[in-house]
Each structure stands twice: as C-alpha cells, then as structure tokens.
Amino acid sequence: MTQLWPAPVADGPVRATVALPGSKSITNRALVLAALADGPSTLRAPLRSRDTELMAAALRSLGAQIQDGPDGSWLVAPAELRGPARVDCGLAGTVMRFVPPVAALGVGRIEFDGDAQARTRPLDTVLDALRSLGADITGTSLPFEVRGTGSLAGGKVTIDASASSQFVSGLLLSAPRFAEGVTVRHVGETLPSQPHIDMTVAMLRAAGVEVTDDEPETWTVAPGPIRAMDLAIEPDLSNATPFLAAAAVTGGSVTVPGWPAETTQPGAAIRDILSDMGATVTLDEAGLTVTGGGELASIDIDLREVGELTPTVAALAALASGTSRLRGIAHLRGHETDRLAALEAELNKLGGAVRQTDDGLLIEAKPLHRGVWHSYADHRMATAGAILGLRIPDVQVDDIATTGKTIPDFTGMWANMLGARA
C-alpha cells in the first residue's frame, strides 16, 4: 500500500471557485490529429497530466515534434512516422487504443506496453480491426508489436465496441490517412460512451475531414488531409465533477469558470445529475455553479453515455438518502480497474450497502464510517474517496497520487477549495 492521504473533512459548506485544467479526451484527440496533420498546430491550454504526457511521448517516439509553447501550449509539428520505437501506454485507454492505428501508418517495429493493470484492459477489438484493414500486428493485448510498412489500406470493418467506444474513436482518428479511409460498423451489445464518438467525429470535421455518420452505429471517414489546427482546449468537465460534488454534499457552492455553453464533452451531464439529486445548478458568465441545499435525493440513472462519471455519482449516491440505481455500465469492469467491483468493495468496507447488478450498482445510502479507501490505481476511485471524506471523518485514501493520471495537482486543488471557505 502506498502512503495514505487523510481526506480532509469539510467543517462547513464549501464555497470556492475552482479552475479546471484541460480536457483529457480533447487533448489526446488533438495530439493525434495534429501529429497526422498537414502542417504545424498549436494546442492551447492542453491538459498536462500522465495520460496526455504519455500520448505526447508516444507520438514523439514515432517522429512527431511536440514542444512547449510560451504559455503552456503545445506546438505540434508532424513528421514522417517511423520506428523502431517503444510506446508506454501507462494505464491510458486513449493511448492504447488511439496510437496503434497511428503506428500502423509508420515504418518499422513499434512495441507497445503499459502498466500491469493495462495488460488486462480490452484491446483485441482494435488490434483485430487493424489487422483486417491491412496492418501487421502481433498480439491481442498489451504488450504487442506493430510492424509498419508506411501505409495502411483501410476499408470496411465490423467490430463489437461494447467494451469501449475508444475502439471506434481510435480507428476513426487515423482513418483520413488510410489509403481508402475507413467504414466502421458496430454490431453486438450496446455501445458505450456514444458522446465520445461524437466528439471524435466533431474534431475530425473541424479539421476538414469528411465523416458520414447518418446510419446508426456506422461511421465512414474519407481519405484526405487533416488540416493543422489552432485549438483552445476546454476545461475537463469530468474532472470538474468531484469539485461540484463537494458543493452538493456540504451544502456549499462551487463555481467552475470557463464552463462551455456548448460542448462535446459527456461530462456536461453532471448538470442534470446534480440537479436531479436536488442541488441548484446555474450556468452564467461566471461559469457553472452548483449550490447544495438539504439532503441529496437518490437517483436512478442510465450512465452508459457517461460511464466515467460513475465513481463521482456513486459517492454522491452513498451520501444521499434512499437507494440509487446506476445502470448501463457493465463496460466499467474494463476501465482502469473493475470499477463496479471496486466501488462495491470500498463503499461496503465503510459500512455501505452496495451491490453489483449485471450492468451497474445498487447503492443504499447508509451511515458510513472511517476506514481506508483503496484507489486500485484509478484516478476516479481516488477522487470518489475524497468526496466521501468531506462528510465522513477519518477516511484515508491510498495512492491519491494516482489522480495525476488526469489532474496534475488534485490534492493542492482540493486543499485550495477547502481553504477558500470563508
């Protein structure tokens, strides 16, 4: 076990303004598109965290130049893609699913590996798809090797993306550079995180790529150039959720400035979730403000489109009244950890009454008590522990540093939020 972090208790309503770093999902898509583009790009206010630094390192190792700009921006200059190279995926789904198609466009041997837990995350679908589109790849999970020839035929492929939307996004992002582009069709169980696929489509179109998505669960990307971009990256709305939850569970008020009025980020769904649970949510020129009042109400919700909000919503549900039901999230068993098992185990250890269902969690709110909250190397498990600790004295979160996957200074931001209480 790593050092334990004593989660601070809020000794009153939290009142703060919390500025969030950039979106992981937008930053890592932008890095891939910029590395494949027809000229140099500028990414402004990108997220600088483990997942995005790993993405930048992966693309650099394949030849792209990614340098620091004057104001924390990233300047990306595409170059010929070539091995030999080693790509460390860490535990980042976006790196392990978005970079193999890029590598298949390069020349030479490109080895992929990642954290021990990453080796069990689903990956075969994207590797099999690439093979059927003409790539030479050994293996079905990490570690594996891509032997690039400098081009990829592309064409039509049918996949089962029920384990992760990132299989689709990964294929689409590089597809403008495949000789024939790509048509990806999803068949099989339900498709998770559709808004993340829509984000991919929107970013491709913004880069001048022709994408057709009129038919349900079928996407066609035409071959052609990817236009270089000058992109300001929005704050990460999913990472905003623990801070907004802090307002809801303490009866306080937290504002996240720079909240986009329109966005492709699925994390925006937290507005309706918190409002359904009884908090007041307003969006104005100051940003998004969540104000908590009395006790939070339970919720019955399908989180299929926003699975990454589950740990936050589970923590809220555990502190609400009544029984909450979170549905549509069987695929979370293949996230950073098996999130359904992890939430069930950790909440029950604190005295909760939580049970896994086929596709989610039943959470009966109970008085909770002190204890160690395990993070399982999962940034969102760690932040869920922090939310609980606001109300339950003496919760200790193990491996709080794992929040660095997507938030560079979570503990500092959390302390500032609590310190700002006046």
Ligand SMILES: O=C(O)C1=C[C@@H](OP(=O)(O)O)[C@@H](O)[C@H](O)C1
């Ligand atoms: O494409 C993306 O940026 C993401 C897609 C989703 O993955 P899954 O579809 O595997 O849930 C989401 O949970 C993840 O945090 C980020």
Ligand SMILES: C=C(OP(=O)(O)O)C(=O)O
């Ligand atoms: C599922 C997540 O991450 P990844 O991009 O590694 O899949 C997440 O951030 O909640």
